[in-house]
Amino acid sequence: MSARTKLLALARASARAPSFLAASSAALPSTSTSSSSCGRGVAPSPRPPPFGGAHSRVVVRCGHGADPTFGYDPSRAGTSEYVDKHFGPEPMDVIATRKLRVMTAGYFKDFGGLKKFAGRASTIRCHENNPLVRAALNEPGDGRVLVVDGGGSTRCALMGDNLAALAAKNGWSGVVVNGCVRDVDDVGRCRVGVKAIAAHPVPSSKRDPGLRDVDVSFAGVTVSPGDWIYADSDGVVVSGEELTL
Numbered sequence: 001m002s003a004r005t006k007l008l009a010l011a012r013a014s015a016r017a018p019s020f021l022a023a024s025s026a027a028l029p030s031t032s033t034s035s036s037s038c039g040r041g042v043a044p045s046p047r048p049p050p051f052g053g054a055h056s057r058v059v060v061r062c063g064h065g066a067d068p069t070f071g072y073d074p075s076r077a078g079t080s081e082y083v084d085k086h087f088g089p090e091p092m093d094v095i096a097t098r099k100l101r102v103m104t105a106g107y108f109k110d111f112g113g114l115k116k117f118a119g120r121a122s123t124i125r126c127h128e129n130n131p132l133v134r135a136a137l138n139e140p141g142d143g144r145v146l147v148v149d150g151g152g153s154t155r156c157a158l159m160g161d162n163l164a165a166l167a168a169k170n171g172w173s174g175v176v177v178n179g180c181v182r183d184v185d186d187v188g189r190c191r192v193g194v195k196a197i198a199a200h201p202v203p204s205s206k207r208d209p210g211l212r213d214v215d216v217s218f219a220g221v222t223v224s225p226g227d228w229i230y231a232d233s234d235g236v237v238v239s240g241e242e243l244t245l
């Protein structure tokens with residue numbers, strides 16, 4: 001394929017790129033989240049929408065990986081496309097350059113009603129205690145992602161159906177928990193993304209609040225408050241800046 005033909009193909013693919021963030025909360029049909037039940041019995045829609053939305057900037061200039069001849073398809077707008085777009089001459093450069101940080105594969109399971117979510121990070125570090133998690137999710141989320149470093153404890157759960165419903169009601173895009181969650185059948189009906197290590201039936205203590213908006217490190221990545229989190233079924237990608245396709 002000539003360089004000109006490649007460029008034309010790339011421009012066509014980029015023109016199809018969906019916009020950023022608007023549709024990321026639409027994996028479940030609209031439903032009331034004011035109660036803790038998160039609309040029991042509401043089935044998730046089969047096809048999650050792109051991260052995209054009103055803040056989209058379609059940039060035709062792209063990295064080596066954003067090449068339609070290699071299968072780059074910005075209309076899918078998932079974490080794989082962000083990686084394709086931003087890696088260097090070699091795919092693994094995405095890790096070496098640290099522009100994108102990719103969380104360890106297989107570290108999390110999906111528990112939330114949204115499988116695809118994105119937003120700026122707010123962080124908490126806590127150990128087997130969750131008052132600060134409740135306090136944070138009680139704030140307006142404004143599309144943010146709450147990143148909770150529970151030290152990887154699998155001895156209790158840092159959130160459940162009540163906190164997931166609170167997150168959905170207050171406009172949090174998602175919660176990433178380095179720890180466990182409970183009430184997972186109901187959490188799965190909440191219109192919010194929840195990634196965590198495992199389910200656990202025991203609630204956490206309410207004594208020690210922990211720390212808010214500090215750097216947290218787990219799953220091979222350090223997340224700072226204000227970083228951008230992109231999460232879907234392919235994984236979790238973290239960047240210091242907002243990414244475009």
Ligand SMILES: O=C([O-])CC(=O)C(=O)O
Pocket residue numbers: 130157158159160161162163164182183203204
């Ligand atoms: O309240 C808690 O600590 C955890 C829980 O069960 C919920 O959020 O529903």
Ligand SMILES: [Mg+2]
Pocket residue numbers: 160161162182183
């Ligand atoms: Mg509960």
